[in-house]
Amino acid sequence: MPGFRFTNPEEEELVQGVKVLVTGATGLLGRAVCKEFQTNGWNVIGTGYRRAQPRFLRCDMTDEDAVRRLLHEHKPDVIVHCAAERRPDVMERHTEAAVHLNVHATGMLAKEAAACGALFIYISTDYVFDGRSPPYGEDDCPNPVNVYGRSKLEGERESLRHCPGAVILRVPVLFGEVESVTESAVTALWLKVEEAAEDHCGALDHLLQRFPTDTRDVAAVCRKLAERARQDPSIRGIFHFSGKEQMTKYEMAVAMAQAFNLPSNHLVPLTEQPAAAAARPINSQLNCSRLELLNLSANRLPLKVEGHQERSSGSRIGLRFWPALGFCLQRF
Ligand SMILES: NC(=O)c1ccc[n+]([C@@H]2O[C@H](COP(=O)([O-])OP(=O)(O)OC[C@H]3O[C@@H](n4cnc5c(N)ncnc54)[C@H](OP(=O)(O)O)[C@@H]3O)[C@@H](O)[C@H]2O)c1
Structure with missing residues (x-):
C-alpha cells in the first residue's frame, strides 16, 4: 500500500x-x-x-x-x-x-x-x-x-x-491540505489576503469567534x-476536540498575511453578520477535557515552513495556527 x-x-x-x-x-x-x-x-x-x-x-x-x-x-x-x-x-x-x-x-x-x-x-x-x-x-x-x-x-x-x-x-x-484554496473556509481567506495586490478592500467577519x-x-x-x-x-x-487558538476570520486572514510576509492593511474587520448567509453561532467553543483526561487528544507542535518569516513572539494570535496553515497553503 x-x-x-x-x-x-x-x-x-x-x-x-x-x-x-x-x-x-x-x-x-x-x-x-x-x-x-x-x-x-x-x-x-x-x-x-x-x-x-x-x-x-x-x-x-x-x-x-x-x-x-x-x-x-x-x-x-x-x-x-x-x-x-x-x-x-x-x-x-x-x-x-x-x-x-x-x-x-x-x-x-x-x-x-x-x-x-x-x-x-x-x-x-x-x-x-x-x-x-x-x-x-x-x-x-x-x-x-x-x-x-x-x-x-x-x-x-x-x-x-x-x-x-x-x-x-x-x-x-x-x-488542512486542500485541493483548492476554497475547499476549506479557512484557506479560502487566502483569496482576501491576495486582493491586496489588486488594490481591493477585503471585508472579513470580525464578530464570530472560531477555533481553526x-x-x-x-x-x-x-x-x-x-x-x-x-x-x-x-x-x-x-x-x-478543537484547536486551541480563538480567532475571527479577520484575525485568521491577518495571521495568514503575516505568515507569508504580505500586507494586511487592506483587510477590513466587519462586526455584523451578512443578512443573506445562514445564521451561525457567535462562539461555540468546545471544552475538550473528556478527551484530554483520557490522553486521547492531539495537538501538533508548531511546524516551521521553509522560507516563511517567523512572527514576533509578542503577537497575540496564530502562534500554532500560522505555521500549520503555511504548510497547507505552500503549493498555492
Ligand atoms: N470542514 C469543516 O470545517 C468541518 C467543521 C466541522 C465539522 N465537519 C464535519 O467533518 C466531516 C467531514 O467534512 P469535510 O470538510 O471533509 O467535508 P468535504 O470536504 O465537503 O467532503 C465531503 C465528503 O462527502 C462525500 N459525499 C458527498 N455526498 C455523498 C454521497 N451522496 N455519498 C457518499 N459520499 C458523499 C464527498 O465525496 P465526493 O467529493 O467524492 O463526492 C466528500 O468525500 C463532515 O461530517 C462535516 O460535517 C467539517
Whole structure:
C-alpha cells in the first residue's frame, strides 16, 4: 500500500489486519483520516462519491443497498463516517437532499455498523450549539441555529439510536491540505489576503469567534479513539476536540498575511453578520477535557515552513495556527 509504514511495534501488533472504512475519503477530513490510519498500520478502505475514482471506492451513502453490499463485502472493524454536506449556506438551499445524506444515510450506516459489529465513529460539529454560553461540554444542551447544525445533531441522535456503542466526535472549523484554496473556509481567506495586490478592500467577519483546527490532529484523535475503543468498551458517546487558538476570520486572514510576509492593511474587520448567509453561532467553543483526561487528544507542535518569516513572539494570535496553515497553503 503506498505510504504504508508502522510507527511503533506495539501499535503494529494492535492493528495488524484491522480494517477501517472511511466514508468521505475524497473530502478535506477524510483524506487526512485515511493517511493517519494507513501510516499507523491499518488496512484502509476509503469511499467517495463524485471524486471517488481512481483512488477510492465509489458508493452513494444514500443508496441503502449499495451501503449494505459495501459493508458485507469489506467487513470493516471500524467505520469513520466523514461523508456529509457541511456547507451551511448550501444546506439552507438544498435542504432535502442534504438532510437525506446527513441524517437518513447516517442512521442507515450506523444500523449496518451495529449489525456487522463495527465500531462507528461519526464526525459532528460545534454548530450543534447556539454559541451563547461557551465553552460547551459534551453534556451541555445543543440548540443549533441553522439547518446544517440541526442535521448534524439529528445525525448524532440517529447514530446513537441505531448503534449505542457509537463514538461521536464534534469538531469546529477545519483546515488542512486542500485541493483548492476554497475547499476549506479557512484557506479560502487566502483569496482576501491576495486582493491586496489588486488594490481591493477585503471585508472579513470580525464578530464570530472560531477555533481553526488542523485535520491532521482530528485524524490522529479518530485513530486514537478507534484503537482505545477496541480495547475499552467504555469509550463511547460524545467527545469534543478543537484547536486551541480563538480567532475571527479577520484575525485568521491577518495571521495568514503575516505568515507569508504580505500586507494586511487592506483587510477590513466587519462586526455584523451578512443578512443573506445562514445564521451561525457567535462562539461555540468546545471544552475538550473528556478527551484530554483520557490522553486521547492531539495537538501538533508548531511546524516551521521553509522560507516563511517567523512572527514576533509578542503577537497575540496564530502562534500554532500560522505555521500549520503555511504548510497547507505552500503549493498555492
Ligand atoms: N470542514 C469543516 O470545517 C468541518 C467543521 C466541522 C465539522 N465537519 C464535519 O467533518 C466531516 C467531514 O467534512 P469535510 O470538510 O471533509 O467535508 P468535504 O470536504 O465537503 O467532503 C465531503 C465528503 O462527502 C462525500 N459525499 C458527498 N455526498 C455523498 C454521497 N451522496 N455519498 C457518499 N459520499 C458523499 C464527498 O465525496 P465526493 O467529493 O467524492 O463526492 C466528500 O468525500 C463532515 O461530517 C462535516 O460535517 C467539517
